[in-house]
Amino acid sequence: MMAKFQPRIAIVGGGPSGLSLGLLLFNRGVQVTIYELRKEPTKEELEKPSGMLDLHEESGQKVIRECGLWVDFQAAIGDCSEACKVIDSDGTVLHADEGELSSRPEIPRHALLKMLTGSLPEGTVKWNHKITAIRNEIESTTGATKIIIDFASRESATYDFVVGADGAWSRVRKLLSDAIPFYVGAQFLQATASNVTSNYPHLLELNGPGTVMALGGRNGILTHRGPQDSIRVYAAITTPHEDWLGNTGLMGKTSAELREKLVSDDSLFKTWAPSLQDLLTTACDEQTKDNPGQPAEVLPIYMLPIGHRWEFKTGLTLIGDAAHLMSPFAGEGVNLALWDSLDLAHMLAAVPEATEAAAWQAALEPGLRGFEEKMLARAQEKAEESSQNKEVMLGEKGAQGMAAFFQQAYQQQE
The missing domain is CATH 3.30.9.30 (D-Amino Acid Oxidase; Chain A, domain 2)
Structure with a gap:
């Protein structure tokens, strides 16, 4: 019996989306390598205050559960409640709540990274790996697409599938799209x-x-x-x-x-x-x-242009900010990134078995096309929401606009 083909998969970027994708795939028996530019953070660095991330039920929290980290997640939240105040520049409180309508607990970004990295097998994340070039080639004998990654160390590695989870200024994106983030x-x-x-x-x-x-x-x-x-x-x-x-x-x-x-x-x-x-x-x-x-x-x-798309290419895809960078005014960035990782993990784990790279890539294509279309449609909606929120929040009367937003939300719940 011919051995089952094991695709070589790399994730470029060790942020929340890349790490969660790696863990979700590992839990499904799919081996990956994650490359990250930064040096491995120390315990002391991960204990320092950082930005807080509110994880939503349908996306971020769902990923935490599927990663098997719900107990750790519950232990890591609590520094910041879901209470919210809206104040104008004169210091007048226009709205205050205790988070009654919210179910989006806040977790420190450092705590999330610590949870994810601590659950991955030793050596999965290759820290301090600066990528100098990524290119794709077609093997003349098999017709398979191979993705070659070159590093500053002058080493290189070849993969059958590469996921760009490398943020706003993604190197992987350059193989798929000419889009450049704008201020x-x-x-x-x-x-x-x-x-x-x-x-x-x-x-x-x-x-x-x-x-x-x-x-x-x-x-x-x-x-x-x-x-x-x-x-x-x-x-x-x-x-x-x-x-x-x-x-x-x-x-x-x-x-x-x-x-x-x-x-x-x-x-x-x-x-x-x-x-x-x-x-x-x-x-x-x-x-x-x-x-x-x-x-x-x-x-x-x-942000990237709202509705950013690219032509499908064998062996490559993007998730998170690399795919759909948006402004932070809807609080959706990390949740969409985690949602992307969840959908992509499900899709990759369901690819039919193959005997060699070209056949596996062909079997992957329908699911990958569907994944990208669903991801980008979802991101377009949230990017539009974020841009609209920015105009309200950073308008001349931003506090009045946000207070009205919360008041309307409460009225809809009554």
């Missing part, structure tokens, strides 16, 4: 204040146990609670300048140095309520205190 006109400065219960009880009272959306004048101060008794603060800045730091002469400056610009500029937060300015400046100062000399984390926001 959406907004940037996020990130800063964190830890141990707020003892050090800044007044800020804890302002923030509450969950999240805050302080909005107005096309800018915002967005927060959430996090590990180490922290408040993580995002200053949302609307600007046409993609290189905002360079244009303002602040490139390389610390968060503490940057805060002076934030609270002295009429177009930013100069006219905002003192309590909100205090929240922002304290977080900036604490960020610099905990990371001396480190430049401020200011991230321009990018």
Whole structure:
């Protein structure tokens, strides 16, 4: 009897989508290799405060369950409740809830990565692997497509199927699409204040146990609670300048140095309520205190064109931000990425057995085409929602717009 063909599968990118896909496939007896540019994070790094991810029932939570990590997930949530406040720039609370309508528990991004990597077999993730080139070739003797990955170490590896889970600036995407992410006109400065219960009880009272959306004048101060008794603060800045730091002469400056610009500029937060300015400046100062000399984390926001598509190619696909990068204003990015990994894992595990690469790739094609169409249609809907939310949140009267959104949601539930 001829041995069952075992396809060589690589996942490029060790973020939530790549890691979850790897674990879902491993649990189904499918072997993969994951390549990640970053060095393997240390235990100490993974315990630091990070962004919080709200996982939805139909996507993120479903993946957690299928990965067999539900107990670990329950133990990792709780730093941030689902309570939410909407505040205008004058400091007036326009909406407050305790998360009554929400079923989207928050988990630290670091905790999610720790759960996923800790469940994969040793050696599955190849850390510190910088890819210099990816190319596809057709073998003249078999007709199979092979995907060749070249690394900075001058090594190379060949695969029958490669999944691009490598984020906004995906290398794998270049084999499928000419699309390039574009700047959406907004940037996020990130800063964190830890141990707020003892050090800044007044800020804890302002923030509450969950999240805050302080909005107005096309800018915002967005927060959430996090590990180490922290408040993580995002200053949302609307600007046409993609290189905002360079244009303002602040490139390389610390968060503490940057805060002076934030609270002295009429177009930013100069006219905002003192309590909100205090929240922002304290977080900036604490960020610099905990990371001396480190430049401020200011991230321009990018997205792919809504409705991004590509022509099918044998041996390749994309998931997550590599496939459908969108702005973060719908809270869907990581959930869609995890949903992609779940659907792709199901599809790959169901491919009929084959005796060699070309036959396996042919058997894979119908399911892969269907997967891509379903994924991209779903992502288009969420990208449109995210873009619409951005216009509300970062509008002149963002707080009023979001308060109305929540009030309407409550009325629909009555």
